[in-house]
Amino acid sequence: MSKINLKEKLSLFSEHWSPKVISELNDYQIKLVKIQGDFVWHNHSDTDELFFVIEGKMNIEFENETIELNKGEMYVVPKGVEHRPYAENECEIMLIEPRGVINTGENQNDLTASNDVWI
Amino acid sequence: MSKINLKEKLSLFSEHWSPKVISELNDYQIKLVKIQGDFVWHNHSDTDELFFVIEGKMNIEFENETIELNKGEMYVVPKGVEHRPYAENECEIMLIEPRGVINTGENQNDLTASNDVWI
Numbered sequence: 001m002s003k004i005n006l007k008e009k010l011s012l013f014s015e016h017w018s019p020k021v022i023s024e025l026n027d028y029q030i031k032l033v034k035i036q037g038d039f040v041w042h043n044h045s046d047t048d049e050l051f052f053v054i055e056g057k058m059n060i061e062f063e064n065e066t067i068e069l070n071k072g073e074m075y076v077v078p079k080g081v082e083h084r085p086y087a088e089n090e091c092e093i094m095l096i097e098p099r100g101v102i103n104t105g106e107n108q109n110d111l112t113a114s115n116d117v118w119i
Numbered sequence: 120m121s122k123i124n125l126k127e128k129l130s131l132f133s134e135h136w137s138p139k140v141i142s143e144l145n146d147y148q149i150k151l152v153k154i155q156g157d158f159v160w161h162n163h164s165d166t167d168e169l170f171f172v173i174e175g176k177m178n179i180e181f182e183n184e185t186i187e188l189n190k191g192e193m194y195v196v197p198k199g200v201e202h203r204p205y206a207e208n209e210c211e212i213m214l215i216e217p218r219g220v221i222n223t224g225e226n227q228n229d230l231t232a233s234n235d236v237w238i
Contacts, residue, residue, distance in 0.1 A: 003186050003194045023195050025169045025215060028147065030193070050144045067122050074149070075122045076142050096144060096215065 006032065006054055010092055012119045017111050019095055019103055020119040031095040039085045042105035049077045049097045056091030060084070125151065125173055129211055131238045136230050138214055138222055139238040150214040151238070158204045161224035168196045168216045175210030179203070
């Protein structure tokens with residue numbers, strides 16, 4: 001086990017909407033993602049999902065409100081709740097969720113990323 | 120559920136070695152801690168523990184090595200592994216671990232903090 005530098009890990013990839021695992025905590029995974037543009041509506045029926053903004057600004061749209069997250073802010077999307085992340089400009093975020101979670105939930109489509117990809 | 124601003128939460132307390140819960144992710148808790156000086160040797164026999172440095176610099180001493188963590192760096196201490204955190208100057212960190220974890224593990228002493236204190 002080595003220490004993990006977030007900026008160093010973020011320098012290793014450039015594609016959007018493709019979570020990279022950087023560490024595990026018991027059966028949870030810590031992931032980094034770069035996002036830009038619109039994601040799809042989806043939910044995770046079995047788990048909450050933590051978003052933490054490392055750099056930039058993002059939004060999470062829900063049925064009745066939209067949350068704006070800036071650098072240094074986090075939000076936990078409760079399990080089963082439909083949400084749609086989006087970011088006007090590139091935003092770097094950390095996700096924390098149990099091992100095995102698919103980025104688009106059960107809404108598989110072009111944005112569904114390979115799971116369990118480590119950097 | 121509201122979004123959580125780490126700096127705002129950190130402005131609400133000043134004591135050292137006293138973790139404050141800011142959010143939950145399923146049965147895991149996200150905690151903020153300010154540390155300065157030496158902590159005690161301890162381990163958590165049932166769980167890994169994630170340290171993430173928000174501001175400052177800290178060290179985690181193990182039996183055979185010492186890890187230095189700077190701002191933006193994280194380290195997951197594996198379950199059962201004896202460790203001793205310390206920081207020369209005040210350091211602000213985020214901890215992630217399952218609900219119910221005691222900061223000093225089974226090594227209860229003056230530094231054992233109240234558990235499940237939310238801010």
